[in-house]
Amino acid sequence: MVTLKDIARECKVSFSTVSKALKGSSEISAETIKTIQEKAAQMGYHPNLAARTLRTNRTFDIGVVFEDKTGAGLQHQYFAKILSGFQKVAQEKNYDITFTSQSNDKPFDYYNHMKGRNFDGVAILSADFDKPGIQTLVQSEIPTVTLDYFYDNNHTSIMSDNKKGMTELVNFIIENGHKKIAMIHGENTLVTQERINVFKSICKNNGIETPDEYFAEALYHEPITSGEATNVL
The missing domain is CATH 3.40.50.2300 (Response regulator)
Structure with a gap:
C-alpha cells in the first residue's frame, strides 16, 4: 500500500508538502501540486478514508x-x-x-x-x-x-433567476404578436408561484388578460402530464 511517506521520498519533498499537495493547498505552488499529484496517481496511491475520518472527525x-x-x-x-x-x-x-x-x-x-x-x-x-x-x-x-x-x-x-427568465420568455411571445397566452406550469412550489406572478405582471403591463382558465398544472419535465394540460387549454 502506497503511503504519503513513499510519495514524499519519490518526490524528494517533506511529508507535509505531499499532504498539502494532495489537498490542493494554496500554501504551495501549482507546479508542485501537479508534480506530486501526478506521482501519487502513477504510484497508485489511494487515501485511507477510515484513517482520515478518525484523524479529522470528518467523513468527506x-x-x-x-x-x-x-x-x-x-x-x-x-x-x-x-x-x-x-x-x-x-x-x-x-x-x-x-x-x-x-x-x-x-x-x-x-x-x-x-x-x-x-x-x-x-x-x-x-x-x-x-x-x-x-x-x-x-x-x-x-x-x-x-x-x-x-x-x-x-x-x-x-436561487435561479426566475424573474429574468420568465420576463425574457413572455416578452419574446408578446413581441411576436401574440395576445392570447396560456401558461402550463409545474407543481405548486415557490419557484412556480414566482414564475406565475411574473407572467401575470408582464401580461397586465401589456394589456393582456390572464383569466384562471389560461393556467394548467402539470409536472416539471414530464411530457405526458404536460401534453394532457395542453389538451385542456
Whole structure:
C-alpha cells in the first residue's frame, strides 16, 4: 500500500508538502501540486478514508436529497446536469456524495438519517421543502444548502433567476404578436408561484388578460402530464 511517506521520498519533498499537495493547498505552488499529484496517481496511491475520518472527525461525504416525482431519477432532463456538476466539484475537493430520497409518502426522519451517516453537509436539491422532516434537517446543526428555495438569511441557498427568465420568455411571445397566452406550469412550489406572478405582471403591463382558465398544472419535465394540460387549454 502506497503511503504519503513513499510519495514524499519519490518526490524528494517533506511529508507535509505531499499532504498539502494532495489537498490542493494554496500554501504551495501549482507546479508542485501537479508534480506530486501526478506521482501519487502513477504510484497508485489511494487515501485511507477510515484513517482520515478518525484523524479529522470528518467523513468527506456530502448527503444529497433528491426527490423526483417524474421517476426519471438521475436521467432527469434538468437535474442531471446540476447533479453532474455538483459531483464533479465535490470530487475535485476530495469529497464523495451520497444520494438520499424518500421512497414513499410516509414521514421520513431526514435529520437522524443524515446524522447517523455523519455527513459533513447536506445539499437539498429537490424536495418538498415544507415537509417537517426537511425543515428539521435544515434547522439542525448539520450544514445545508438548498436549491431554488430560500428559508432565511441564516441558511445557504442557490436561487435561479426566475424573474429574468420568465420576463425574457413572455416578452419574446408578446413581441411576436401574440395576445392570447396560456401558461402550463409545474407543481405548486415557490419557484412556480414566482414564475406565475411574473407572467401575470408582464401580461397586465401589456394589456393582456390572464383569466384562471389560461393556467394548467402539470409536472416539471414530464411530457405526458404536460401534453394532457395542453389538451385542456
